[in-house]
Amino acid sequence: MDTPSVPGMETAELAHDQPLDARTQELQAALDSARALSDSAPCGLLTYDAAQHCVYVNQTLLGWLGRSRTALHLHELVAPAWHGALGAHVESLRQSGHAEPLALDLLHADGQTLRVHLASTPTFDPAGQFLHGNATVTKAASTASAPSIASDNLLLSITNRIPARLAYYDKNLICRFANQAHAERYGMTPADMVGSPLSQVVRPEVLPDILPRVAQALSGHTQTFEAERTSANGQRNYYEIHYVPDFQNGSVEGILMELHDISERRRTEEFVLHANHDLEERVRERSAELFASEQRYRLMVDAIQDYCIYFVDENGGITEWTESAQRLHGHTRSQIVGRSYEVLLAEDNADEDEVDPGQVLRLAKAHGQWETRGWRLREDGSRFWAHTVLTALRNEAGELQGLSSITRDMTAAKSLEDVMNDLNRELEKRVAERTQQLVAANKDLDVFSHMVSHDLRAPLRHIASFVSLLQEQTQASGDTLALQYQNSIAKASKRMSLMIEGLLEYARLGRVTIAPQPVPMAQLLQGVMAHLKQENPDRRIEWVIENDLPVVRGDAMLLAQALGNLLDNAVKYTRQRDPARIEVGWKVNPVGGRTFYIADNGVGFDLQKAHNLFVMFQRQHHSMDYEGTGTGLALSQRIIERHGGRIWSETAPGEGCTFFFTLPFDGLEPEMAFPESSMATLPN
Template sequence: MTGSKLIPLSGTVPGTPGRKRSDEAGRASEAQFRLLMDAMPQIVWMMRPDGQATYFNQRWLDYSGWSLKDSLGHGWIGLVHPDDSLRVSRLLVQACGGGEPCEIECRLRRADGVYRWMLGRTAAQSDAAGRTTQWLGTLTDIDELKQSREILEKDLAMNRIAGRVARLGGWAIELPERRLIWSDENCLIHDVPPGYQPTLEEGIGFFFPEHRAIVARHVQDCAEHGIPYEFVLPKRTATGRHIWVRSIAEAVRDEAGKIVSIQGAFQDISEQKEAEARMLALEARLTATLESITDGFCLIDKDWKFTFMNGQAQRMLKRCPEDLLGKILWQEFPEAVGTRIERECRLSMQEQRTIRLETFYLPLKTWFHFHIYPTEAGLAVYFQDITQRRTEQAQLRLLETAVSRLNDMVVIMEAEPFDASGRRIVFVNDAFERQTGYSRSDIIGKTPTLLWGANTCHPEVERILSAMDNWQPVRAEVVIYTKAGKELWVETDIAPIANVSGKFTHWVAVERDITERRQQQQEILSLNGELEERVLLRTAQLATATRELESFAYSVSHDLRSPLNTIHAFSQLLLKIDGGQISDKGKHYLDRIGVGVKQMGDLIEGLLALAQLSREQIKSEQVDLSNIARRIEQDCREREPQRQAQLRIQDGLSAQGDARLLSAVFQNLLGNAWKFTSRQSLAHIEVGSESGVDGDTVFFVKDNGAGFDMAFAHKLFGTFERLHSPGDFSGTGIGLATVKRIIERHGGRVWAESKLNEGARFFFTLGRKDGAQTSRAT
């Protein structure tokens, strides 16, 4: 069928003007049609628009045990299971009333009284005027498939939740440092070497740009408010491979309830997404009529020639009817010669018996399930692509193996308590046997009370049991006992497992040995008192030393000015009075003295500025940073009018802070950008802001100048530290130290990024106190 019209197997199209079929040709066509219907693995039936059945194929008669007369009189609805009968009748009435195809799953009684699940499909046939002339339907036995699917879905759900609770592909964010840690499994998911530890920004960067803000918001909400989250998003791995991941996370709190970290896991669900896409395509094809059924179907005569193939067979075999009809099977598919496919087909034809087999066909890289039925004319072959099912079964076996080999103990229990002692254990993995000494035969069928002892905390056990009674996941730390009587502290995560219908069927517990950690915690607690006293004492000593050092630096810098001015004055006086008697070499020495005095003066001024930064109070006000940057640009251009430079300063930059100190920040950063681009034919300098991951406004100054090697970035903001020689670029090495001191006094931070000879990018933030940091673009 195509749409709702039958395609005849031979002869002319019914109703073609000027063509009349003879009775003999009609009977031959009818016989060939019945042969085709009888050879099909499905039950085929027809009925008039008034509901009167007009045809059933042989497979119906074999299945029901009824005669054709009884079948035409009662129809197939009479054998539907009582629980399904009303629903089936309503769907058929609705389909007949609207003239639309329909699909029904129901249980149908077999001749031996056994009910089996059937997939029924029906479609209307219409005449040229669009009136429904009859209904054509099929009933496909899906009982084994339905049972297998339920078992497979149950096993997949159980192992999926076990893997999820075990944090396969886990990660953590330590707070407040916001340091990201990846497990080795997570590294493999992202195509990076085991042990790779990205920054939080780099970790979020694996998501596509349009999704990064969503991820960052989830992380922020979890870190600040403890809101757990779960989402599914695409990512790009380090090698450029696109994957889909399910991400779950929750906050971890200390004993005081403070959020100290976020723990989560990634699950690569790329294959699942691909399977979902394939299933959607399959569901679309299921709505088609007989010509487009999801199973391939073809007829082969006794000479091994193709006489019929449906659309699905064409798609599976990747061949069109013009290429195959009338052609010999073994010539068109020579790779099948000598394989199990050929042997079973010949055996079916020779012994006239039905054969089923599963086999892999290499040229198409596909697993097929074949149903081969002998007929008077040859063979009727019905086949399915089961590649995905085989893949899922392999994945299930792989997941079972992975769970059994985890280092954490995995225990699966029945959903409901067996008796007063609790829920019986139905599964433990290898790690459980290794760490407790109990074998599977010792523990299977027993309850967890076998593991409890004198020091097991009963209030904690009661809390666990209460959560389980309410079907809630629970985490706890308890003492259990090995078979040898040794105490073990374990951290246990317990969660319920539900089947497809939502009914809870089991509990899964993942337990980790934390005995050593608990011992270390006790040692840490005993040292806390002494450590706090030490910290307070050292903090006071450090504050005193800092004040003395600042006072000393200010005094020394101030006292050095007087002898330095004397040296400069007398050297200039000597040059003025006795300049004519001094040799050229002497004059050179005097010039060197002058240069040294100036450099020393600059260093003293820098030290005084640094000392003053720590002593002066910050006068907070709203500061127009864009105006400051433009004023500094004008000063630079006036000093060097011959320079070719392009400066882009973002409008509306503003912040809350000390105007004089923030001006010094831009004086140093813009001054450096101007200085280190002096060797460029056209200097490019940009001043602006952007939004940081944590919501802070990040200000920046970028240039295309000399840049620096990031290997020495740790020296960049140190006092008197220089990354370029004085012969290349002038300077004292105090400017960036001044910038760092000012930014830190404003509660912010400053950092830089660069490559040698590719320019530098300096970034800084200012404190977010009472909304102190703002930036607007106009």
């Protein structure tokens, strides 16, 4: 429902509205006048809110920048490099109501920059809330701008090239300068750092540590300390930090922060510290070991019974006398120290090694050590036979510090040596007598050999001759039984003659003188093989001979005889094989010399039953199956042993036989140069 109008009320309202409109018009006229004055001002005027939006920009500033009056943000007017500084300027004005004037670059509409000075004052509401910032903008003088910029750039260029981290904060703790190293520590650029409050740069957990020191610096006291800091990439470093107050006109206007990275130095110090601790621990351990060693040494020196040790100077004067020396010689320390060691030597020293004690000292000093034997004196005048070792003691520089004398009581050994000498003389006498007996026995053996060779072979020759005559007569009569008997007698006499020859050869090999000389085994073997091939022209024999047989040292004729006996056995006992296979090879003997082997694929024999394999006239097969007298292996063994070697066999019935024998090598033993055949596995 409409309210009824009252004529009196309408008149009153009209009377009230007329003065209000007049006041509004007056205010608007004043505002327009102020705007006109502001637009025609010689400097730029700018009003902005807390969000840095431009509330008002006068025509002078718009003309400088070639822009129109539109809604703008401060970041659109200011060069990007100065956004951080401008933000800090606005923040300082909003928080404290005061901000230091700022020199920065504004952006022209065509992209060029204009260097200006900006000074701001705040406007707060009655509740203290920030409403606007009112800034006065003036152009930087062109005559001073270029040198100032060049100077700033030079300073920044210089400080960016030093490793120290440098920054300058004003008394409101707003960053006004930072070099490249300092900015990178916080993951920022120098331009970003300028205008940033210290509380936004430093991590919150670090602030409680540095703010008291900053307060002291702002009070005029230089601060120097070391601290551990974590960089933007998470790396922990150590810094030496200096806060230096900036005094201007007697008051502190800011502080210079200087940080030096001492991480490497601290790590080195920690390493050296740990190394020192480790070294000290080792020194303590080593000292304890040395002390224990010294104690053991003293206990050992004092406890030994048959030995004693004492020390003399380079002239033979006794400088240290131990308990063991006192026990062996009988002198006390006070009696002997300072006297010459010659007082311990007996004057009548028959059989002693040295003649002049002074010469012994010279020899010990020249050679480092010298040993002597002779009679020594005790304090009571008694003597004992001793073995003494004088050793020169030198330091690391080679300077003689004295000599040590270690003396051992060898009286019992001397008595035993005299007894042994008597026994040796008696033994030599007995050896000479036994040698004469052996010489006589050898002469008797020679006589026996001559008797066997002459007296026994002569009847055998007669038996063989008469049997031959009987065979001629019996053939004419046709008596076959008598012929058979006669043939048996002829074979037996021939066999007995061969056995006598073998016995004589065996005896001769025991007395023959070996004349060692280089013997090429390859050539020796070829000669023996040629002889066997002539004796067995109808046999098919596969000869497998290594082509690198070495040169040995021995008697060529005797070695040829031994090889002939062994190869003749191989040819004989492979008669049932077609073709027969005989292999000859060698290898290096680990204990020196060369080991040879002769292997065949013959009938073999039972080695367990062959205990008398190398005994004269012993055979492993019946003479009706394989001819021979049983002397070949015995003669071969004797020849090999006369050359300092040995011979043995490996065999089994039906699996062939291998004989091994060793001979000395002619020449130096090579360290690694072994022929391929020497490393081959020997056949079974």
